[in-house]
Amino acid sequence: MxxxxxxxxxxVGSVALDSVETPxxxxxxxxxxxxxxxxxxxxHFAPVQLVGVVGDDYPVDKLQPLADRGVDLAGxxxxxxxxxxxxxxxxxxxxxxxxxxxxxxxxxxxxxKIPEQFKNAxxxxxxxxxxxxxxxxxxxxxxxxxVACDTMNFWIESRRPELVELLGHVDLxxxxxxxxxxxxxxxxxxxxxxxxxxxGPRYVLIxxxxxxxxxxxxxxxxxxxxxxxxxxxxPTGAGDSFAGGFIGYLAATGDLSExxxxxxxxxxxxxxxxxxxxxxxxxxxEITRADIEARVQEIxxxxxxxxxLEE
Ligand code: AMP
Numbered sequence: 339m340x341x342x343x344x345x346x347x348x349x350v351g352s353v354a355l356d357s358v359e360t361p362x363x364x365x366x367x368x369x370x371x372x373x374x375x376x377x378x379x380x381x382h383f384a385p386v387q388l389v390g391v392v393g394d395d396y397p398v399d400k401l402q403p404l405a406d407r408g409v410d411l412a413g414x415x416x417x418x419x420x421x422x423x424x425x426x427x428x429x430x431x432x433x434x435x436x437x438x439x440x441x442x443x444x445x446x447x448x449x450x451k452i453p454e455q456f457k458n459a460x461x462x463x464x465x466x467x468x469x470x471x472x473x474x475x476x477x478x479x480x481x482x483x484x485v486a487c488d489t490m491n492f493w494i495e496s497r498r499p500e501l502v503e504l505l506g507h508v509d510l511x512x513x514x515x516x517x518x519x520x521x522x523x524x525x526x527x528x529x530x531x532x533x534x535x536x537x538g539p540r541y542v543l544i545x546x547x548x549x550x551x552x553x554x555x556x557x558x559x560x561x562x563x564x565x566x567x568x569x570x571x572x573p574t575g576a577g578d579s580f581a582g583g584f585i586g587y588l589a590a591t592g593d594l595s596e597x598x599x600x601x602x603x604x605x606x607x608x609x610x611x612x613x614x615x616x617x618x619x620x621x622x623x624e625i626t627r628a629d630i631e632a633r634v635q636e637i638x639x640x641x642x643x644x645x646x647l648e649e
Contacts, residue, residue, distance in 0.1 A: 353388070374388075379586065388409055388413060423443065488581055514546065550563040583602070
């Protein structure tokens with residue numbers, strides 16, 4: 339049997355305190371941020387190196403479970419000032435968050451510094467942060483095998499030129515359908531994906547919340563459903579957890595064939611479904627490999643059918 343050694347995944351993203359209201363309750367100042375959700379998810383598959391910044395008000399002991407899971411926190415800067423905070427609300431449409439407040443805090447002056455021992459990571463994920471910072475990260479790393487990025491409406495509105503510049507430097511982008519339409523000014527998602535691919539990325543992953551996700555490649559389109567949960571508790575972090583499962587799985591196998599990437603999309607979908615079962619990253623930290631494998635099987639069953647039509 340061949341034993342695969344997973345490649346390291348470098349992630350640069352927000353490490354936040356989130357306050358979230360959903361129809362099922364609210365949570366204040368809980369662990370959040372794109373970097374945190376991504377790491378919680380990807381660490382089930384590969385060693386993760388997290389780069390970000392927290393202020394002196396951050397409950398760093400709450401990050402210990404991540405360190406226990408093998409997330410290397412050497413690149414987490416402790417700055418003077420207040421931590422990044424995001425306040426959001428979900429109404430009955432759990433697919434889209436309404437941002438009530440974004441407090442950048444120590445993020446305003448953050449310049450990512452990639453520790454020497456992280457610079458050769460074969461897989462790099464530029465999680466949702468200011469595109470100018472995402473570009474600064476790419477200046478510091480040594481020829482990764484795969485560079486992927488994420489973004490959101492906040493940056494599409496405020497940093498569009500830098501975001502379009504970033505597209506020229508990444509292999510893959512993940513974004514949700516609303517963000518894809520906003521970025522490309524195309525309503526049709528196939529056209530939106532093509533618009534993005536013309537600017538750089540070979541792969542475009544468009545997530546549609548409870549309606550699944552598309553992966554566009556230069557020669558194909560793949561679709562994976564979301565797992566139909568009976569109750570969604572808090573959708574925050576689903577996108578980053580999806581990306582963590584997707585990239586983490588690719589780093590674990592080292593296989594970038596289309597077959598493997600399709601499986602990675604389903605792993606991403608499974609991880610997104612776990613993220614929303616509890617507030618913050620609580621559920622992601624308690625699941626086991628067996629839980630993940632079972633959910634991937636359930637998703638496969640959802641779309642398994644015999645495509646041969648009877649005469
Ligand atoms: P998602 O996976 O898309 O639900 O991402 C949710 C996470 O994104 C939350 O934990 C927030 O802390 C974080 N977030 C929200 N707004 C921003 C922003 N403008 N920049 C970076 N991270 C953000």
